[in-house]
Amino acid sequence: MIFDEIDESFVKKVHRYFEKDAFKSELLLSQNSKYSYFKAALRNTFDGYLTINYASKVNP
Secondary structure, rough: OOOOOOOOHHHHHHHHHHHOOOOEOOEEOOHHHHHHHHHHHHHHHHHHHHHHOOOHOOOO
């Protein structure tokens, strides 16, 4: 995947992954962890690579 392929739809898929499929030590992530990981991933990507801040467009 290249950065030009990242759009709001892709970000929503990542969000769904954290909501339903992300595990840590065989347990689903807590609500706080889901939120923290998702926002950190978006923030770090925007800081260095993307021109659109999707963190501000997707409701956690």
